[in-house]
Amino acid sequence: MATPDLTALTGDYTIDAAHSTIGFTVRHAMVTNVKGKFLDFSGTLHLDGADPSASTASIDVKMESIDTGSADRDGHLKSADFFKIDEFPTMTFRSTKAEALGDEDYRITGDLEILGTTRPVTIDLEFNGAAKDPFGNERVGFEGKAEIKRSDWGLTWNATLETGGVLVSDKIKLNFDISAIKNA
Numbered sequence: 001m002a003t004p005d006l007t008a009l010t011g012d013y014t015i016d017a018a019h020s021t022i023g024f025t026v027r028h029a030m031v032t033n034v035k036g037k038f039l040d041f042s043g044t045l046h047l048d049g050a051d052p053s054a055s056t057a058s059i060d061v062k063m064e065s066i067d068t069g070s071a072d073r074d075g076h077l078k079s080a081d082f083f084k085i086d087e088f089p090t091m092t093f094r095s096t097k098a099e100a101l102g103d104e105d106y107r108i109t110g111d112l113e114i115l116g117t118t119r120p121v122t123i124d125l126e127f128n129g130a131a132k133d134p135f136g137n138e139r140v141g142f143e144g145k146a147e148i149k150r151s152d153w154g155l156t157w158n159a160t161l162e163t164g165g166v167l168v169s170d171k172i173k174l175n176f177d178i179s180a181i182k183n184a
Helices: 069-076
Strands: 013-014 023-026 033-038 041-047 056-062 090-102 106-114 116-134 138-149 168-182
Touching: 041 168, 106 138, 116 168
Parallel strands: none
Antiparallel strands: 013 041, 013 168, 023 033, 023 168, 041 056, 056 090, 090 106, 106 116, 116 138, 138 168
């Protein structure tokens, strides 16, 4: 598989949170999926088009910005049962490895910190392209996904269902739709 020539894209970028999404999906009551996202986050990328393995990513997410479409559920997720946002207000990701898989596919591995626990996570990414927007900004876009087990970060609250099973699955699907602007 051929990797596109990304040499011209080499540089430092700031994630445009207004045009990006960091979200998740979790199985609820073993019968449906609940989707959520974080509304307040920031991050930077360093892209190296000649050597994608030298590329990096850094993201900080404000946990109080969680939004699942239900104020009661969001309040529970912010509580001591889950994210303990008073003690751990930020979730962070710092890349440790980047690799080109071919075509427009990449993989980035890094350290995800939640509740003071840091564990490795691998995110599969698809390069969505690059463009100059109407305001003269050079943009790049990536779409990504990963799966984690929330218990690996100490997120273990649950309730047993009368019919068997649990209220909240351990497996969480993470999804990213990132637009980043090249720094001048």
